[in-house]
Amino acid sequence: MNITDFSFFIFLIITWIAYYATPLRSRWIPLLLGSVVFYYFAGFEALLVMSVTVVTTYIFSRLLEKQKKKIFLVLPLVINFGIMIFAKYTGFILSNIPGIDNANDITSKIIVPLGISFYTFQSVAYLVEIYKNKFQPEKNFAKFALYITFFPHIIQGPIARFEQLSPQLFNGNKFDYDKNVKGVLLILWGILKKTVIAERLGMVVGGIFDTGEYSSTFFVIAGAVLYALQLYTDFSGYVNIASGAALCFGIELTPNFDTPYFARNISDFWRRWHISLSNWLRDFIYIPLGGNRKGKIRKNLNLLATMFVSGIWHGANWTFIVWGIYHGVISILNTFTYPIGEKIRNKFGIRKEGFLCSAYQMITTSMLVCLGWIFFRANDIRTALNMIKGLFNFDFTNLIDKTRILCRENGLEKSQGIMLAVFLLIFFVVEFLNYKKIYISDKIVKMPFAVRLFIYVVSLITLICFSVSGQGSFMYANF
Template sequence: MIYISLNYYLLVLAALVLYYVFPVRHRWVALLAANVVFYAFFYKAGIWIFLGTIIISYIDANVMAKLQDGARKATFIAGIILVTIPWLLIKNSNFVLEAIMKKDPINLVTPLGISFYTLQLIAYLADVYMEKIKPEKNIAKYILFTSFFPQVIQGPIPRFGQLHPQLTEGHLFDEKNFIKGFQLVIWGFFLKLVIADKAAVIVNTVFDNFPAYSGAYIWVASFLYSIQLYADFLACTTLARGVSRMFGIELVNNFKRPYFSTSIKDFWRRWHISLSEWLRDYIYIPLGGNRKGKTRKYINLVVTFLISGMWHGAGLKFLAWGLMHALYQIIGEFTYKAREKAYTFCGISADSNKKRWIKIAGTFLLVNFAWIIFRANSLGDGAKLLLHMFTDFNPWVLFNDRIFTLGLDWKEVVVLIVSVYILRKVGKYQEMGKSLGEKIYTQPLLIRWGIYIVAIICVLLFGTYGYGFDAQDFIYGGF
C-alpha cells in the first residue's frame, strides 16, 4: 500500500520542498534524489533486475543511434529481447512449471511494476529505432525518466517525448497546479478506500468461496468487481497524476469514463488508455493493423488482445479474457448492420438517448462477463461462475437481508451505494466536458477549503480504515 501510506506522503512533502528550493535548471536532481529514496525504502525487491534493464536499454539505444541498416535492426531486436526476458521469466515460469511441467512452483523475486516499466523501455527503444526521438545521453536523466517514483509501479505507461522534457526542464511553483494535484490526491483516496476496498469485501467473499454462492450472489459480486477494478486502478493513476501535478508535471490521463462506452472498441479507447495506445502503436499497427484486408485485421486483433492478456498475467484465464475482447470486436463488426436495423424496426432513432443507454448497458454486460473470467481463480471456475449466473435462480437473496452476510452490514452497503452514485455523477459531469475540480477551484477560499476538509473527513470516516478493514493492495500493483 505504498501510494496511500504516511511514509510515502512524507517523502512527497520532502521532495516538494527540495524541488522548489533548488534552482529551476537543477530541479530534476531533486526528483532523481526522491526516486533514490523511494527505491531505498519501498522498492528493494528486484532492484538489481530493474537497474539492469535500465542500463541495458540505455546502452542499446545509444549504440543503435550510431548504426545503420542491418546492424541497427539487430541491435534493436537484441535490446527488446534483453529487457523483455526478465518479465517473461518472472511472470510465466511458475505457470509453465505448474500447469505444463506439473512441477512445484519456485519463489522468484518480482520487481514491483515490472510489467509497466518493461513496456516503457520497449516503447523507448522502438521510438529511438524509428527515429521518433533521439536517445538520452545523460544516464542520470534517463534513469529519472525510467524510474519516476509517482508512476513507475502502476502507470500510466509514459512515452519519452511526453514525460522526459517535463522531468528535466524544471517548473516554477504554480498554486493552481499544486491545488489541482491536491484535489486529485483526495479523489484518489476516496476511490481507493471508500469504493474499491469496500467493494472488495463482497467480491472476495463470493469469488474466493465459489461454489458456495451462485445466481444473484454472482451477479452482485461481478458488478461490484467491475466497479472495484475501475475505482482501484483509477485511484492509483489519479494519485500518480495528483502527486506529479504538484511538481508541475502532467501525466497522461489513463481513463475516460470507460463504463460510459457504447461499444467494446469505444471501451478500449477509454480504459487503460496508455496500455491501449501502446498495444496499438507497437503491436497492432506493426502487424499491419487494418491495412491488409479484414481477415488479416481480425488476426491482428486476436494477436494484440492475446498479448494484452499475457501482459495482465500468466494462465489460460488471462488469454481467454483477451480473446473474449477480440471476439467481441469482431462479432460487433459482423453484426453492426443487423443491430442498426433492429433499432430502426423497434422505432429507436439513431441519435436517441434510449439507443445510447441500451448500447452502454450492453457494452457493460459484455465487459462484466469478461471481468468474471479475469477475477476467477481459474478459467474453469470462471466458466462455472458464468454458467451459475444463469442456471441458478435466487433473486430473493437481494430482498431478505442475505446480501448483508457477505461481509458488509447495511450501513456499509449504503455508504458503498452512495459512493458509487457520486462516482457516476462525477463521470456524467465530465462526459459533458466539464471539470468538477475546476469548478471547486473557482469557489471562494473558505468554500473551497471547506469542501476539501469535508472530503477528507468523509474518507477517514467511511473508508475501509473507518470500519476496521485492512486496506487492500492495489490490484494492478502486482503487475
C-alpha cells in the same frame, strides 16, 4: 510504500519542498532521488532488477543513435522481455509442464519487481521509437533513469511516452498554484475511490468469487458488476493519486481513463479503458502486424493477437489468457455487427445520439465487459466456468436473507452498505459529469479560498472516518 499510506504523503511533501527549493534547471534531480528512494522501499532486490532494464535500455538507445542496426533493437528487447517473462511467467510455464509438481517451490524465490510490466513496456516503446527516428535518445543517463523510474507512475502507469513526459521532467517547472490545487483534489479523490469504495466492494466480491457458495443468477451478475466497479475505482484511484502527485510538480501525466463504462461498443471501451496500454498495444503490436491494411481476415487475426498479448500482459494465469481471447473475439464480432446496427438505425430512423440508442449501446457493452471480468477475477478457469454456469441457475429464493449473510460474513454491515451506496452515488454523478466534459476540479479551482479549504477539511474528515483500515495493495500493482 503504499501510496495511500501516511508515510507516502510525508515522502511526497519532502520531495515537493526539495523540488521547488532547487534551481529550475536542476529540479529533475530531487525527482530522481525521490524516485530511487520510493522504489527502494519496494525492495532492494527489485531495484537492482529494474536497474538492469534501465541500463540495458540506455546503452542500446545510444548505440541505435550511432547505427540503426536491427540487432541493437532486437537484443535489448530480448533482454527486457526476458527479464519480465522470467520474473512473471516462470511459475506458470513450469506448472503447465507434465511431471513438474513443485513449480511453486522452484519459483518461490524469484523476485517479481512491482510495476515490471509497466516499465518494461515503457522501455520497449522508447527503443522502438528511437529506431524509427521519432526522437533522439537522452544522452544524460541520470535523466533517462528518471524517465523510467518517475515515482508517481512506475508501479501502475500510465505508460508514458518519452516525447510527452521528458520535457516536463527535465526542464523544470515553476510553481503553478492552480495545478497544485488540482493535484491535491485528484489525490483526495483517488484515495476516496480506493479506500472508501473499492475496498468495501472487494469485501462482497471476494465472498461471491472465492467461496463458491453464491453461484446463482443474481449473485453472479452482482459479483461481475461489483467487481467491474471495484477494479475501476481501484485502478483509476491509483491513477488519480499518481496524476495528482505529478501535477503538484507541474507535470501532467497522460490520461488513462475516460469514463469507460459509458462506452457504446467494445472498441470504444478500449479507447476509454487503460488508454496508455491500449495505445501501446495499437502502436507496437496491432499496427506492426499489419493493422487493418491487409484485408478483413488479417485485420481480425491482428485484433485477436493484440488482445491475446493484452491478456498475457496482465498475468500468468489461463484466466487472463481466456479474458484476452474473449476480448479479441468480441472485438472481431463488433466489426461485423457495427455496420448492421448502422443499417437498422437508418432504416427505422433511430437517432444514433438519442437517449434510447445510447443507453442500449452502453448497457450491452457494459454487459459484455462484465462477462469478461468474470474470467479476469476468477482464481482459475474452473471457478470462472462455474460462475458462468451459475448465470443460468435461476434460484431467487431467500435473496434478501442470502444477501444479508453474504455482506455480514464478509464484514459489510448494514451501515457500511448504506455508506457504500452513498459514495457510489457520488462516484456515478462525478463520472457522468466527466462524460459530459464537466470537471468538478476546474470549478473548485475558481472557488474562493475559504470554500476550497472547507472542501479539503471535509474530504480529510471523510477519509479518516470512512476509509477501510488495513486496506490491501492496488490491484494493478500485481500486473
